[in-house]
Each structure stands twice: as C-alpha cells, then as structure tokens.
Ligand code: URA
C-alpha cells in the first residue's frame with residue numbers, strides 16, 4: 001500500500017494495521033516519507049483518533065526507531081515518573097533522592113525547559129560544578145552505588161518523536177491524545193522504565209485544559225503501559241495554580257532544598273509524597289499509597305532524603321555544601337517587590353502568566369537555542385485562598401536586566417485574581433487511575 005493510501009485510510013477512520021504503522025514510522029525516520037505526508041497523517045490522527053491497539057503499535061514503532069537504555073543491571077524494579085509539564089514544578093529534584101532514600105533505584109533522564117515550563121537539567125546546572133552529562137556506564141554505576149542519578153537525555157532515544165513533535169508543533173497537531181500518549185510513553189519505555197508513574201496536569205497552565213481530555217490522556221497512557229507489560233498509573237493534578245511558590249532555576253533548587261530539609265510544607269511537598277508513594281508501590285516496596293506516604297514522610301522530616309541529594313550532588317561533581325548554604329547558588333543582582341494595591345482574598349494565581357513572567361526575566365527559553373539566566377525568577381508570597389491586606393508583599397522578582405523587569409511586571413499584573421469574599425481553594429489531586437480504573441484516594445496531607 002502506498003503512503004497516500006495509508007493517509008486516506010486514516011482520514012476515513014479506518015484502523016491501521018501494525019505493519020502499516022511500522023512502515024510509516026520507519027520510513028519517516030529514514031527520510032523516505034516527506035514531512036508533508038507525515039503532517040497530513042498527524043492531522044488525520046488528530047480528527048479520527050486511534051484505538052488502543054493502534055496507539056500501542058504507534059508507541060512501540062516509535063520506541064524501535066532508536067536506541068533503548070538497558071537498566072537490567074540495576075537491582076529491583078525501575079520506576080520512572082513523568083509530568084506533562086507543570087509550572088513551578090520541581091518534583092523530580094525532591095522525589096528522586098526521596099525515593100532513593102527509601103531504597104528504590106532512580107535512574108532518571110530529564111530534559112531542559114522550553115517556554116513557560118522549566119526543565120530539571122537546567123535547574124540542576126545551577127548547582128556549582130554539578131555535571132548532567134555522564135557516560136552511560138558511569139550513570140548506571142552511580143545508581144548501583146548510591147541508588148540515584150539524574151542526567152540529561154543522551155544518545156539517540158526515540159528519534160521518531162523528535163521529528164514528529166517538531167512537525168506537530170508547526171501543523172496544529174500537538175493536542176491529539178494518541179499523538180501525545182505515544183510521544184510520552186515511547187520516551188519512558190526507551191529510557192528503560194519497567195513501570196511508570198504519570199502526573200497528568202489539568203488546568204489553565206497545562207496542556208490539558210478540560211477534565212475529559214485529561215482523563216482520556218491518562219487512561220490512554222495507562223492502557224498502553226498495560227498492553228506492553230509496563231505497569232503505569234496516573235494522577236490527575238491541579239495546574240490552575242503554580243505547584244510551588246518559586247519559579248526560575250536557582251530559586252526552584254532552593255525551594256526543593258527547603259522541602260528536602262522538611263521545612264517547606266504545601267502542595268509541592270504533598271504531591272511529592274503521593275507520587276513517591278506510587279513509585280514505591282509499583283516497585284513493590286509497599287502495598288498501598290498510604291503505606292508509601294507513611295514511609296516517605298520521616299525521610300523528608302529527618303533530613304535523610306536531603307543527605308541522599310547531597311550524595312548525588314557529590315557523585316556528579318557538584319558542591320554539596322549547597323544543601324545548607326543557598327548563597328552558593330547563582331544570585332540575581334537586584335530584587336523588586338510587588339505589593340498588594342488593595343485588600344482581598346487571592347482567588348487565583350495564573351500558572352501560565354506566572355511562568356511567562358519568569359521566562360521574560362530570562363529564566364526560560366523562548367526557543368531551543370535561547371541562553372537562560374539561572375539566577376533570575378520569581379517568588380510568590382501568597383497562595384490561592386490567602387487573605388491579603390493593602391501593601392502586603394505578593395511577589396519578589398529577582399532580575400539582572402531592568403528592561404526585562406518592566407516586561408515581567410506587565411505580565412505579573414495579570415497573574416493574580418482577587419476576590420472580595422473568602423475563596424475556598426481547589427483540590428491538588430483530582431484522580432488516581434490504574435489498570436483497574438479510577439481509584440478512590442483518601443487524600444490527607
Ligand atoms: N509532552 C511530550 O513529550 N509529548 C507530547 O506530545 C506532548 C507533551
């Protein structure tokens with residue numbers, strides 16, 4: 001069958017066969033199918049969708065387009081975590097040492113930030129000396145020795161996704177559930193995960209802006225995991241608000257360290273406990289989420305998870321004194337405080353404009369080649385639900401360039417929504433989905 005016949009087939013809503021999907025992906029990566037045909041196929045998938053078998057075949061065809069990481073020399077079940085893109089979300093920096101401190105191996109590959117969402121590797125690079133490019137065997141050896149390593153993506157993992165994602169970005173086909181699900185799951189599988197914990201963000205700052213879409217995406221990824229024998233569970237979590245209170249690379253490391261010191265409470269810590277508990281459950285370290293949380297909490301509060309992070313920093317060549325001395329992190333030259341011009345209740349902090357304001361200061365990349373400033377960013381001093389009085393500090397902006405400050409201030413003025421009546425706040429976790437369906441969680445923080 002010719003490529004155009006396959007495009008027409010999908011356009012008309014016919015199910016594609018595995019061999020057809022393999023042919024499409026293989027030939028596209030080899031440059032034998034032009035971008036315009038793949039773009040047309042993506043649009044057909046956008047409108048017609050894919051069934052469970054097709055999206056699983058697409059995922060595995062993408063995995064097979066490149067190299068796969070072999071983590072089989074590491075003891076135990078390897079569980080990876082993925083978030084669909086949060087704002088002020090520094091869970092990976094907290095979770096990785098936390099779960100490792102509980103005895104479960106964490107061999108983590110992370111990415112850089114793009115747009116208003118940050119990247120773990122950029123954040124880690126604000127720790128003086130810390131290396132994020134390790135040879136594959138040194139990466140494995142480090143996890144064998146101290147249970148944890150976080151490195152940048154290296155090697156030729158899922159080249160099909162790199163090309164298809166770039167194409168989707170310019171053809172209006174990013175928000176397609178089968179395309180997103182296969183893109184995410186193929187990367188986790190190629191990175192060697194036996195099992196996967198997903199954090200699917202829902203809300204104004206997320207890819208998924210409706211509950212229906214977020215559930216559909218989560219269920220699709222859980223189903224793919226089930227089909228390929230890599231157990232996957234998914235939380236659906238709130239991204240109407242930034243998760244933490246700091247945004248910007250060094251500032252987010254500081255917030256992660258405060259959380260690892262057990263000093264900082266709130267949604268960021270709470271979500272880490274739930275995601276970590278699910279990782280322990282999949283790794284068969286505990287039987288239930290509640291049991292996992294009970295095991296992890298003391299590791300945060302006693303500083304054992306912080307010590308594990310210090311070990312990781314040292315193993316990767318960084319200065320581990322940073323865990324208690326934040327002045328070792330890159331510092332911005334100036335600060336500007338935004339104060340409340342009126343009294344009232346905070347009804348919302350818009351995650352997207354909060355992220356964009358930090359990007360404007362230089363914390364994030366506008367495109368892949370932008371150079372970022374690790375020292376700049378924003379701290380929020382209030383959270384939704386808080387009552388504020390006139391003149392109370394709302395945000396501190398850390399900046400180096402006064403012109404960028406002006407642009408960031410213009411954005412930040414749209415970030416807060418005030419209400420004259422008390423605001424009840426929103427849930428952090430909406431749902432927990434496993435192969436058995438939606439699970440009831442007795443949320444307690
Ligand atoms: N994140 C991904 O990795 N892929 C997508 O398609 C969307 C979000």
Ligand code: CA
Pocket residue numbers: 080107108109188191192193
């Ligand atoms: Ca991984």
